[in-house]
Amino acid sequence: MRLEARTAVSRIAPLISGLGAILFTLAVSGALVLWAKADVVSAYVAIYEGALGSRFAITETLTRATPLMLTGLAAAIAFRARLYNIGAEGQLYMGAIAAVAASVAMTNEAGELALPTSMAFALMILAGALAGAALLIVPTLLKTRFKVDEVVTTLLLNFIALLFVSMLLDGALKDPAAMGWPQSPTLPSELEFSKLIERARVHTGLFMAVALAIVLSFVIRYTRFGLAMRAVGANDRAAAFAGIGVNATLVKVALISGALAGLAGVGEVAGRTGYVTLDMSPGYGYSGIVIAMLAGLSPIGVIFAAIFVGGTIVGADAMSRSVNVPTYIADVIVATALIAVLVAGLLTKYRVRWK
């Protein structure tokens, strides 16, 4: 078997390959549903109903998609420049804990904000973004200065960041009211993101994520920085030859990527939980990479990929309650979809010759 680059790609090829990827994913997860001795059709209906079937379901899916959009954007922009940031999980936790730390620093002993609300709000968001960026700047400088591979260092920093947050939850940022359970103090209600709809959890963080996706899409396409970033990602030597500061570009990309992941943490704490716990993210940072790849590293695509992944998780949760298929099927579906989309995308560019 060998591959041959296609000279002309049909216009409907992406459509067919996309359809093929969907069918393949449905077939694999369908087989697993059968194995769990459940009815495939009713399982899929239950996933759909749970994810998009009602107003409440849609708000839950969007709530879930909000942090995923931000970590997806974090991965998309970094991977565009071939900065392999696999540390969004740690950056998310740093963002969340920094937001709480900022709020604690800004409240006086009576528990009231010492600053005007709008200023405190901006500072809280800034603190979270900076904390996420700070965690990614370390491996990026190690890469640009000492040629240390960032894949391994960002992965390892996830564990260090989580332990650091755990340490704070036992110490400086321990909620005195929480009984033994490691939990941070709750944000004052003035600093919480407002809810978009009554009796639903979806919050203004969703607007922030969508707006950032649109801004990033513009930056990548139409600015000098965007061009530099794409050039570094395509070929860093050629970019350097063309006079682009490769290291400076990577540092800027790292600041943006880390800040986006940090904002995902801010959104979770200020929009959903109100406080930080050690299980607030079920791997949103890692899912962000999958989402970025599903979206073909396009910021606008990230919005839809995040809704797909968020919907799958929410839908699978609902299904496992009604049809009795383990909820881990959500991750299987997402992983299968990722592999199928990657292969399908490749097959639109190459022809397989069997001989």
Place this chain on the structure above:
Amino acid sequence: MNEFLSLLIDHEFWVAVLRIATPLIFGTLGVLLCERAGVLNLGIEGIMVAGAFIGWLTVYSGAGLWFGVLAAALAGAVFGALHALLVVRLPLSQHVAGLGITLFATSISYFAYRVIFPKVDSPPKIQAFDDMSWLPIPILSEQTPLTLVAMSLVPALWYLLYRTPLGLALRAVGESPQAVEAQGINVVRLRTGAVIAGSALMGVAGSFLTLAAFNSFFFNMVNGRGWICVALIVFASWRPGKALIGALLFAFFDAAQLRLQQSSGGVLPYQLYLMLPYVLSIVALVLVARKAAYPQALMQPYVKGTR
């Protein structure tokens, strides 16, 4: 400081070091095989989960312990074959495919565990490997046979890489696949074989956790050990002997932090001790980075007829 010195003569401490090191030796050698052939395999974390689960499940279903190890190796090989299909046959990004394999292998293992054991309060147990008390070597006699296998794999792999034609071809294919192809060797087949063999070792690394270190399977039991192996191989400059030293060194610090944490009795937050091995891994990477001799063709897909 005194406490630290007393550790060095503590028998139990060294037993723990070797036990912690064993899965890391298997895993790092697995990474070595893949990367020497030019393929990054970030699937290791998930392959270890699958190996831990399949190995344990095989033994739980009534097969012998060695059959469990074999099943774990096979499971690893299957995921390795998938990874090789994606990044060797098809030129997909090795980072992304590897992370995809990790997500897939982890989630399908957890899914299968929940399908087979829908409602268990405490994880079902098996009779794990016994220590090799018949062995007249101290410390090693308090390890399971898998540790012996791991240690003997080091010279075996060294011999394969540096003393056989296959090993030469394997090292060359990670440096310059074009040159290997020019010698009439099939690059795709060679790399696929290396990834499958390396992934089988990763599967065995996982099975050590359920068949020797513990006697049951539980969620999050691999807990980043796979990533540690990916870091260790850089530190080991892709050499089997240094991989052993790296794994032992990491295990040394991991065992030391556990001990110091207990003996210092809460002077410092325990999380600082837990961070120590990860921080030291990063420091080690920085120290070796300048002269790290990455396989030249690592992460570069090979499409025949192109340069």
